[in-house]
Amino acid sequence: MKKYSSASAYKNDHQSVVTIGTFDGVHIGHKAILKRLVETAKKEDLDSVVLTFFPHPRMVLQQNVDIKLLTTIDERTQLLENTGLGHLIIHPFTHAFSRLTALEYVRDILVNSLKAKKIIIGYDHRFGRNRNANIEDLKEFGKTYNFEVEEISAKELDDVAVSSTKIRKALDAGDIETANNYLGYNFMISGEVVRGKAIGRTINYPTANLNLKETYKLVPKNGVYIVQSIIEGEKFFGITSVGTNPTVGGTKKTIETHFLDFNKDLYEKKIGIEFLNYIREEETFSSLEVLRQEILKDEMFAKQYLKERE
Numbered sequence: 376m377k378k379y380s381s382a383s384a385y386k387n388d389h390q391s392v393v394t395i396g397t398f399d400g401v402h403i404g405h406k407a408i409l410k411r412l413v414e415t416a417k418k419e420d421l422d423s424v425v426l427t428f429f430p431h432p433r434m435v436l437q438q439n440v441d442i443k444l445l446t447t448i449d450e451r452t453q454l455l456e457n458t459g460l461g462h463l464i465i466h467p468f469t470h471a472f473s474r475l476t477a478l479e480y481v482r483d484i485l486v487n488s489l490k491a492k493k494i495i496i497g498y499d500h501r502f503g504r505n506r507n508a509n510i511e512d513l514k515e516f517g518k519t520y521n522f523e524v525e526e527i528s529a530k531e532l533d534d535v536a537v538s539s540t541k542i543r544k545a546l547d548a549g550d551i552e553t554a555n556n557y558l559g560y561n562f563m564i565s566g567e568v569v570r571g572k573a574i575g576r577t578i579n580y581p582t583a584n585l586n587l588k589e590t591y592k593l594v595p596k597n598g599v600y601i602v603q604s605i606i607e608g609e610k611f612f613g614i615t616s617v618g619t620n621p622t623v624g625g626t627k628k629t630i631e632t633h634f635l636d637f638n639k640d641l642y643e644k645k646i647g648i649e650f651l652n653y654i655r656e657e658e659t660f661s662s663l664e665v666l667r668q669e670i671l672k673d674e675m676f677a678k679q680y681l682k683e684r685e
């Protein structure tokens with residue numbers, strides 16, 4: 376897959392089939408649309424192109440709204456790469472871009488830059504300044520500029536919209552299994568391991584504290600989870616606590632993982648953790664000793680879960 380940092384960076388004379396969207400999560404519904412794109416490209420000898428935007432339009436147009444996304448732009452890129460897509464354009468979404476008229480957008484971007492011969496798009500897609508043009512307008516432009524518009528049905532689109540919302544809601548409720556089913560893979564977060572208060576080791580539960588670079592990345596609700604991680608090529612399971620650690624008087628939200636059967640220095644390493652299941656809510660325990668006993672129970676629970684899953 377070739378990547379481009381703007382529509383004008385895409386320099387290709389071959390005609391294309393294009394689909395446009397955010398594809399946050401690249402979940403099973405998105406994959407169905409992307410499969411159609413890649414198959415159409417093959418059948419009709421066109422290049423397959425996804426036009427996506429970053430930052431998310433709502434991050435630019437509604438800056439006061441705290442938007443959380445299922446995937447960072449790097450994760451989204453990697454997941455799109457796995458679909459067999461030919462070309463990915465991550466176009467900067469700016470105020471100036473949002474002011475383009477429908478005509479300018481279609482003519483300059485879709486036709487002149489992307490050489491669109493076919494556009495696969497949702498029936499309710501809106502575009503151009505103030506989102507005032509719709510799919511009927513796009514079909515009219517197609518007559519002038521000689522491209523075809525293939526409509527994604529309400530049903531198919533509904534499935535996509537439903538799963539994005541459902542995945543976010545499931546993660547907000549700690550329902551990892553539902554989220555993973557809709558995603559078609561395990562929800563994951565990654566970041567650098569940073570130093571904490573060094574209390575973990577004193578109760579025999581050292582925890583790798585993850586620092587997320589992207590503030591817009593969604594984190595599942597506070598609580599305790601079973602996770603897995605690939606560390607230097609080897610798979611480890613772990614128990615992760617998402618929360619403020621009230622037992623030790625914490626106030627800042629942290630994401631900390633104790634890896635099972637593991638004993639290595641992870642500071643400054645970049646690691647990803649995949650969420651497998653939810654164990655319990657975060658609680659305020661009366662002492663560190665009680666916390667240690669509770670984490671031991673979490674460990675037993677995780678081991679049992681992993682054994683049954685084998």
Ligand SMILES: Cc1cc2nc3c(=O)[nH]c(=O)nc-3n(C[C@H](O)[C@H](O)[C@H](O)COP(=O)(O)O)c2cc1C
Binds near residue numbers: 574584632
């Ligand atoms: C599996 C697991 C469950 C945890 N559950 C809780 C909890 O319910 N309440 C709480 O205050 N802290 C909880 N913690 C977080 C501990 O308070 C934290 O890991 C400990 O203070 C060590 O922090 P440090 O990495 O800064 O040394 C949990 C940690 C783990 C690994």
Ligand SMILES: Nc1ncnc2c1ncn2[C@@H]1O[C@H](COP(=O)(O)OP(=O)(O)O)[C@@H](O)[C@H]1O
Binds near residue numbers: 568573576583584642
């Ligand atoms: N099984 C393990 N799980 C997680 N981290 C481990 C493990 N064994 C060793 N470590 C190391 O110990 C560190 C965590 O120790 P801890 O006492 O919790 O300190 P901190 O408060 O700095 O996180 C991790 O960042 C990692 O480098």
